[in-house]
Amino acid sequence: MGAPDIIKQHLIDPEICIRCNTCEDTCPIDAITHDDRNYVVRADVCNGCGACLGPCPTGAIDNWRTMLKSEAYPIEAQLLWDELPASLPLPADAGIDTAPDPASPPQTGQKPQTQQVEASRHTSPKAPWSAAHPYVNLHGVRAPVTATVAGNYRLTADDASSDVHHIVLDFGQHFFPVLEGQAIGIVPPGTDANGKPHYIRMYSIASPRDGERPGYNNLALTVKRVEQDHEGQPVRGVASNFLCDLARGDEVRVVGPFGTTFLMPNHREASVMMICTGTGSAPMRAMTEHMRRNVEQFDGRRLLFFGARNARELPYFGPLMKLPPSFLDIHLAFSRDPGQPRRYVQDAIREAGARVAALLNDPHGHVYICGLKGMEDGVLAAFAEVCASAGLAWGELEAAMKTEGRLHIETY
DSSP states (O other), X not given: OOOOOEEXXXXXXXXXXXOOOHHHHHOTTOOEEEOXXXXXXXXXXXXXXXXXTTTOSSSTTOEEEEEEGGGOOOHHHHTTOSSOOOOOOOOGGXXXXXXXXXXXXXXXXXXXXXOOOOOSSSOOOOOOTTOOOOOOOSBOTTSOEEEEEEEEEEOSOTTOSOOEEEEEEEOTTSOOOOOTTOEEEEEOSSBOTTSOBOOOEEEEBOSOTTTTTTTSSXXXXXXXXXXXXXXXXXXXXXXXXXXXXXXXXXXXXXXXXXXXXXXXXXXXXXXXXXXXXXXXXXXXXXXXHHHHHTGGGOXXXXXEEEXXXXXXXXXXXXXXXXXXXXXXXXXXXXXXXXXXXXXXXXXXXXXXXXXXXXXXXXXXXXXXXXXXTHHHHHHHHHHHHHHHHTTOOHHHHHHHHHHTTOEEEEEX
8 A cells, every 4th residue: 555645734724814815815726715704725726836825914824734635624624613723643654754844833832924935826925125124923812912092083084984093002011013014913802793702803003113102112003993894884893993982091902913025115215105095094104104204214205195085084184284295295186075076096196107107117116005905906007007108018017026025015
């Protein structure tokens, strides 16, 4: 008899998965599926290409088990998991070394690490070469860190349809270093309809690395109260309403930080183009504020394309208007401004075509896109148009920027 078939089964950790659908969107062979609770990998389809690893914001996707093919965990079992099962030793007659699998998840007390893998169809995101080193997964869902609310301020006008808040969390003596472009996970209190603890919800950090208040161990979030779903049906967002209703002195359980790629460049020559809508402004605010505080360290250009329904719905509108054009070239796009035609960020990009094309063609130019997924295709199409007008090939530029860690897209 020959040795039994051995596979390295790819698994998703349900404890730290935030159900963002990134892995399923990224998988080139449809090996990943989900129900209303868990995301799982089909062992009989997955080929280990790694396309899903880099884009995962939490590292939940990067878990493996070396095991007998006949004993692979079926989809039906994975959908019921609340945590990953422990690694099991292979039988002695399996014909391979039964030492602990180096690709297995870390044991309790160890910190999981995310990794980036190149795949044939998808280019994994890369951090800029000059980005600072990020800390990730310092606190997991089994041992979250407690932060205290230092402030909670409404950003949009009282009569605006969007209730967006700027929330400052203080970490006291806890070690919780973050960078612009990273995110944290919030653990909402209580349980869901099935009596299970709520999943973590992830929010981008809206403050620079040295804190919302310089020198303090705190950070800020930009949170929109969710009161309806994408179809306009009434729904109460568990984490968003919890956060927006917090008062000064309240405590919040936090996990993370997360994110290794959506990071800003730190070399002097870098130019940055930021494109966002709504709460997608959070990482852009963090980057802008870091550059403002350290403006003597950056010689490059800074462009911001910011979309909202109107000025009353646009987070940080007042502070933005106080920044001089010499520091930040601001282009606002309002889609529901009374008496005005609808205008979106891609329209503003076309109008500023010469400046956009110049930054895209700059080997030190970096682009960050964050907001609703519906904006992504329009923005990329606008890039193609402005490049064509400038005699540039957007397809070649796009590929080079991805390879060099200069094009970053986070849409939801």
